[in-house]
Amino acid sequence: MEVTIVIELRERVGESLFKRVAGPEGTATRARIHETPGPRWYDTDRPIRVVHGDASMFIGGISALLLQSLHPLAMAAVAAHSGFRGDPWGRLQRTSTFLAVTTYGTADDAQEAVDHVRGIHERIRGRTAEGLAYHAADPHLLGWVHAAETDSFLRAHQRFGARPLDDAGYDAYVADTARVAEALGVSDPPRDRGGLTQCLSTYRPELRATPEARAAARFLLLRPPIPVVARPFYAGLAANGVAVLPAWAREVLGLPRLPFIENLAVRPAGRALTGAIRWAMVKPAPSP
Template sequence: MLVDAMRTRLGSALFSRVAGPDGPANRARIHDTPGPRWFALDSPVRAVHGDAAMFIGGIAALLLQSLHPLAMAAVAGHSGYKGDPWGRLQRTSTFLAVTTFGTEEHAQHAVDQVRAVHARIRGTAPDGRAYRADDPHLLTWVYTAEAYCFLAAHQRFGAHPLDEEGRDRYVAEAARVARALGADDAPSDLSTLRRRLDAYRPELRATRDARAAARFLLLTPPLPWAARPAYGVLAANAVGLLPGWARHALLLPYVPVVEETFIRAGGHGLTRTIRWAMRPPA
């Protein structure tokens, strides 16, 4: 049928962008290898990380994470996000998939690989402060920003938003991966996560690198022109998930009526379309 062919074509194109050329092999390894997993089949972390709302939550997390000057200095100096943005996305999405859905052995191996990379990343930020990627305090910030944005996106655009208990369980489950990576004090419930986000605020500001990253993500993404309108809707909804102080720091506008009607409706429509296109065949 024509509709099935369209769904398959769109789903394959999206999966290829997010997962890269090794995506099919990685998917088979992650999902088909027998063995115990870190998270049960009905775990909230699987529900959140497996939903199309992550397309929005991921953009929001990158914007929020950029506000820590030392974390942003490490990204600007070592990640190559402008030179190889799709490669970085594919590595990140594969890590999330392995730790969320893979066997315990594969998940631990993925964590060990990331920790080995982090151990080699050192530098000096533009403000003169030294940084290292395996700093437990910075790793806790990265986790806090991710968990906040991933969960916020799921609650707004996910197929099945979590109840209060599910939200706390999600934060606790995501913290397991953060601790494995070396985070020193990862929040394990939603109220603590929100307090931790506020506690980091005195350390946060929009550096030149942070604003450059925001411009790259929001205005000049490495996409063909035909795909940019759809991406623009996802990006606008990602901005809508950020706390007001974060938007203000990054000089991102706020137009309440437009955001809460047309833009949000577009976000719901696009996430439903992505979910439909990437649904495994029956």
């Protein structure tokens, strides 16, 4: 009886999380991605499949949004065109579906997803409050978004991944992500961790916390569109999203660094939460 209750609880929590991340069509989309026959961009043993399939992505995703917001042109484009405030769950679902399709889907579906995103990027143009022009299809701007995302997912997986990779594995992860980046229009994306570090360094002079970036941070960290009952759990994920940011990025955003509290409470909470997410979202083996 107790085992049945635990299994039912696991299934309910897992289904709720999956619907939040994947959307109402998530089950059909997952079946299409994983069950459609055909060649893939990545073999089953590639590091990108390990990283993108891990619960650490919940933390890496928050960290990536905070880091990406530091480029004024990228943040202006997001604030004006992404609808992340009015439809944050829809944006999350679209992003997670894109990652899933390009990582696990057939080569044809991956290319179709990339072409769709490129079409959207091509139409997104505007100016910042200071009058600076931006274009979402700009290879330089795309390069920043890609580097910030890759670094964030990598850092989160290093700290909270169920199966952390070795140095060669993380270099290979960066190389794997370069394929999607090039398909999206990034010129010469980094292909190992050294190149990724250097890439981020070259963008540093362009980065700052604009009012839009600070507003986005407040939205993500203090006013998320989360039911009250789930806010303590989200707060733990968000705190760890901040904790895995590069030190210089936290300083630019004005986010405090409290090593004692982070080591004593924040990091253990991150391990517990990612473990709970894995428990909930991994289907139990069928009974013999």
